[in-house]
Amino acid sequence: METLYITHPACKLHEMGPGHPECPERLDAISDQLLSSGLLSYLKENQDFLPVDAQSLSRVHPEQYQTQLHGWSPDSGYHEIDGDTVMNPHTLHAASYAAGAVVSAVDAVMAKEATTAFCAVRPPGHHASREQAMGFCFYNNIAVAALHAIEKHGLTRVAIIDFDVHHGNGTEAIFAHDSRVLMCSFFQYPLFPDCGVHNPAPNMVNIPVPAYTSGAAVRQLVTEHWLPRLVEHQPELVLISAGFDAHRxxxxxxxxxxxxxxxxxxxxxxxxxxxxxxxxVVSSLEGGYNLSALGRSVVTHIKALSKL
Ligand SMILES: [Zn+2]
Incomplete structure (x- = not known):
């Protein structure tokens, strides 16, 4: 069965100023590599989906937070939420499509229109908690996807795999103690956002690793810690917060x-x-800032999602 590749031009309109690593060119790097590898022709591409609907967004982010973000949205120039996280006039438009992409991807795999999906979207989401934007993130895309799968499609067991190099603190805060969701992650520690070392809840499988940890060591940790918990949870849908910033x-x-x-x-x-x-499986882009390594890693990731 096909892999769905979802992206939207709106996701390139959000930018946070010159030299910011979370830049629109990241999506170009991915599409360039998909084209040059020949992989794109094997995928079912969708750029024609709706921005996130109010109900899906409100399952994660309260009205008050959404109103605050809209109030901050600048007519021109930038609004700085923190040193890393900046809004331009198109940020919320882009974020609405990023969250809409994962909702649409969940609908597609539930309807068996595709088996797996990759959403090449930005801004990323896994640092955003219910009421706080941070770490380049505004809406928590993967959390929106998980609650959409649970509330709309009636699933009772979902897994979120987060292999971004940074801890997905926002996703963790949203789902800690929610036994419907098992979250498995590894992340470099110490490193932004400098938390998650101690599992805050039984449904979190956090693996903090030091700088210079090799791929072989990560594979061993995943085998020992993630896989038994995933087998125990028996997820009906697997979501991936796919960050590629652990690349060397x-x-x-x-x-x-x-x-x-x-x-x-x-x-x-x-x-x-x-x-x-x-x-x-529904996978959504988080980090990954070396443009060449990002494009190559996404190609590898999608090939494995498609079993090509
Ligand atoms: Zn990251």
């Missing part, structure tokens, strides 16, 4: 993963989904 060429962190490690990780996740979730 990425300067925002100091980990040693390469494309082969992303292939291996994705294969493990797909195997779990095949066993329990009828193969259903």
């Amino acid at each position: 060429e990425d300067d925002l962190a100091q980990m040693g993963l390469v494309e082969a490690d992303y292939a291996w990780l994705t294969e493990q996740i797909v195997a779990v989904a095949d066993q329990y979730a009828q193969g259903r």
Whole structure:
């Protein structure tokens, strides 16, 4: 069955100023590599979906937070929420499409229009909590997807895999103690946002690792800690917060993963989904800031999602 590739031109309109690593060119780097690898022709592409609907967004972010963000949205120039997280006039438009993409991807895999999906979207989401934007994130896309799957499609067990090099503190805060969701992650520590070392809840499988951890070490930790918990949870849908900034060429962190490690990780996740979730995987872009490494890693990731 096909893999769905979802992206939208609106996601390129959001930008946070000259030299900011979370830049629109990231999406160009991905589409360039998908084209040059020939992979794009094997995918079912969708750029024609709706921005996130009010109900889906409000399951994660309260009205008051949404109103605050709209109040901050500048007519021109920038509004700085913190040193890393900046709004331009198009930010909320882009964020609405980023969250809309994952909702649409969940609908597609639930309707068996595709088995797996990758959303090449920005802004990313996993640092955004219910009421706070931070770490380049405004709406928590993967949390919107998880609650949409649970509330709209009636699923009772969802897994969120977060392999971004930074801890997905926003997603953790939203789902801690929600036994419907199992969240598995590894992340470099110490590193932004400098938390998550101690599992705050039984449904969190956090693996903090030091700088310069190799791909081989990560594979071993994943085998020992994630996989048994995933088997126990038997997820009906697997969601991925797919950040590629643990790549050894990425300067925002100091980990040693390469494309082969992303292939291996994705294969493990797909195997779990095949066993329990009828193969259903929805992956959404988080970090990844070395443009070449990002494009190559996404190609590897999508190949593994598609079993090509
Ligand atoms: Zn990251």
